[in-house]
Amino acid sequence: xxxxxxxxxxxxxxxxxxxxxxxxxxxxxxxxxxxxxxxxxxxxxxxxxxxxxxxxxxxxxxxxxxxxxxxxxxxxxxxxxxxxxxxxxxxxxxxxxxxxxxxxxxxxxxxxxxxxxxxxxxxxxxxxxxxxxxxxxxxxxxxxxxxxxxxxxxxxxxxxxxxxxxxxxxxxxxxxxxxxxxxxxxxxxxxxxxxxxxxxxxxxxxxxxxxxxxxxxxxxxxxxxxxxxxxxxxxxxxxxxxxx
Numbered sequence: 001x002x003x004x005x006x007x008x009x010x011x012x013x014x015x016x017x018x019x020x021x022x023x024x025x026x027x028x029x030x031x032x033x034x035x036x037x038x039x040x041x042x043x044x045x046x047x048x049x050x051x052x053x054x055x056x057x058x059x060x061x062x063x064x065x066x067x068x069x070x071x072x073x074x075x076x077x078x079x080x081x082x083x084x085x086x087x088x089x090x091x092x093x094x095x096x097x098x099x100x101x102x103x104x105x106x107x108x109x110x111x112x113x114x115x116x117x118x119x120x121x122x123x124x125x126x127x128x129x130x131x132x133x134x135x136x137x138x139x140x141x142x143x144x145x146x147x148x149x150x151x152x153x154x155x156x157x158x159x160x161x162x163x164x165x166x167x168x169x170x171x172x173x174x175x176x177x178x179x180x181x182x183x184x185x186x187x188x189x190x191x192x193x194x195x196x197x198x199x200x201x202x203x204x205x206x207x208x209x210x211x212x213x214x215x216x217x218x219x220x221x222x223x224x225x226x227x228x229x230x231x232x233x234x235x236x237x238x239x240x241x242x243x244x
Contacts, residue, residue: 009054012047016058026199027059031068031084032075035138036121036164038130043072043092052082065200067109073097080106086198088159089114093145098152107155107198110146112176113169114161121164143180150181157198158191175226184224214240 002022006015016027031047033040040046047055056066060083068079071091079087080100086107090097093108101108115138121127122135150156158177160170177187196206204213218235221228236244 007051009050012051013054013058016055016064017062020059020062020064024064027055027064027066028088029055029066029068029079029084030070031079032070032072034069034071035134036131038128041072042134043074045072045075045078047075047078049078049082052079052084056083080104086157089142089161090145090149091142093149095148098149098154101149101154102152105155107157107194108146108149109157109159109198110142110149110177111159111161111164111173112142112146112180113173114164115140115142116169116172117165143176146177147181150177150186155194155198156182156186156190157195158187159195171226171230174229178224178226184226187226188223213238 002015002018004015004019006012019027029047029052031045031052033042033044033046035042052068059066065085066083067086067088068084069088070076070079071089073092073094073096076087076090076093076097077100080097083104084106086109087101088109089111090108100106118135118138118140122132124132156177158173160173162170165172174187174191177190178184182190193202193206196202196204205215208216214237216235216237217233219229220232220234223229233244235242
């Protein structure tokens with residue numbers, strides 16, 4: 001895997017071509033800092049808007065989309081204006097960013113489940129202190145950001161950021177979305193047909209229709225009782241074959 005570090009308009013475009021040559025199907029960038037790295041601020045942008053636009057244009061030439069990790073509002077807005085397909089996290093979305101996403105049709109992948117681990121990670125002595133300091137003062141701003149985006153009508157696809165939260169806790173995302181702005185039906189749509197559409201797989205996945213893959217999860221009881229859903233899965237099918 002190529003080193004993903006790059007800088008400058010020419011440098012970021014060259015990096016896109018390099019990672020596509022190494023078989024990347026999607027270009028993922030970090031247009032803001034992160035919480036789990038020691039030396040950056042999640043609210044600050046990592047790229048200029050010109051750099052993000054160069055990434056998007058180089059990716060489009062090669063038939064690829066660009067998705068952006070972005071916590072801070074400025075990093076989100078630069079990415080949206082430059083043409084990225086989706087924003088992952090959106091922790092500090094502001095009203096201007098929401099309006100831009102509506103105008104451009106940009107997707108939001110809110111990863112609310114990751115916030116469940118904030119306190120645990122902040123108290124973990126194995127985590128570097130600069131990271132723990134950021135987490136101690138974080139709170140749960142992503143929940144309010146998601147609610148405002150949902151109320152505005154931003155397109156949403158489900159994601160979890162696992163393993164920041166452990167793998168196997170993915171269904172918790174449905175519960176959090178339904179508690180903070182979505183109806184249960186909207187949450188299930190975000191996890192199925194919307195997620196497939198975001199990834200360009202809507203002709204294969206996401207709904208139950210003739211000609212699509214028979215990827216199914218069958219549950220006993222109420223499919224909208226998200227708090228107990230993981231304990232009521234009765235069957236799992238993939239490509240028409242029963243696995244569980």
